[in-house]
Amino acid sequence: MAREQLSGAAYAWNGFADRQQLAAALAGNVAARLTKAIAERGTALLAVSGGTTPAKFFAALSSIPIAWDKVTVTLVDERFVPPTSPRSNAGLVAAKLLQSKAAAARFVPLYHEAASIEAAAASDSEALQSLAWPLDVVVLGMGADGHTASFFPDADKLAELLDPSSQRIVLPVHAQSAGEPRLTLSMARIVAAGFIALHIEGEDKRTAFDGAMGAGVKKPIREVLEAAPIPVEVFWAP
Numbered sequence: 001m002a003r004e005q006l007s008g009a010a011y012a013w014n015g016f017a018d019r020q021q022l023a024a025a026l027a028g029n030v031a032a033r034l035t036k037a038i039a040e041r042g043t044a045l046l047a048v049s050g051g052t053t054p055a056k057f058f059a060a061l062s063s064i065p066i067a068w069d070k071v072t073v074t075l076v077d078e079r080f081v082p083p084t085s086p087r088s089n090a091g092l093v094a095a096k097l098l099q100s101k102a103a104a105a106r107f108v109p110l111y112h113e114a115a116s117i118e119a120a121a122a123s124d125s126e127a128l129q130s131l132a133w134p135l136d137v138v139v140l141g142m143g144a145d146g147h148t149a150s151f152f153p154d155a156d157k158l159a160e161l162l163d164p165s166s167q168r169i170v171l172p173v174h175a176q177s178a179g180e181p182r183l184t185l186s187m188a189r190i191v192a193a194g195f196i197a198l199h200i201e202g203e204d205k206r207t208a209f210d211g212a213m214g215a216g217v218k219k220p221i222r223e224v225l226e227a228a229p230i231p232v233e234v235f236w237a238p
């Protein structure tokens, strides 16, 4: 595990020979952190990302026997679609994570029906406000464009999205490259997590990550690493 310090953007690189080994290692790390949180405060709060990368990790985590009835799972971000949509991250989590042992966990979605995405985000629904913040664990993904969560480089009001002092829990996102409008946890809620993992796979993502750590225009993933008070644990496999 190589620990890197880049002018405030600290991260630890955890490289694996294949995606199954990564899934087992990341699941073991997350399960241990959740168990520690339950021992310390009686409950644990986990936020996960969607997309195509997490499926193996979700399957590995779901089978680990921890006190899942004391775990609340929410999302880092969500497309503005109902859980029945094939684009829904809530649907992905229900199908791939909240199974087996993890079926006993409580799930709190970001999406709920509303007249607009702004209305949905502004309500920061009652269920979210009452969660036992800060997050104990957050697992981020990253796009090849350097976005993470729904902090897309072409998002409207990107500076607001990246503001680490925001008091908001959930923010609305409009970005041409995102497809549908998004709901995202705010930067402040993400970087306050006790354990921040970035799960990326493939050479394209490694190249994109290395590029984001270099000079030039700061991509959102670099902004998150710089805003985080603790090193981000990067989990990568080819």
Ligand SMILES: O=C(O)[C@H](O)[C@@H](O)[C@H](O)[C@H](O)COP(=O)(O)O
Pocket (backbone or CB within 6 Å): 049, 050, 051, 052, 053, 054, 076, 077, 078, 079, 089, 140, 141, 142, 143, 147, 148, 149, 150
């Ligand atoms: O809603 C989403 O799409 C995710 O939360 C998003 O932030 C994801 O982590 C990246 O876009 C990577 O997506 P892939 O895993 O599909 O490459």
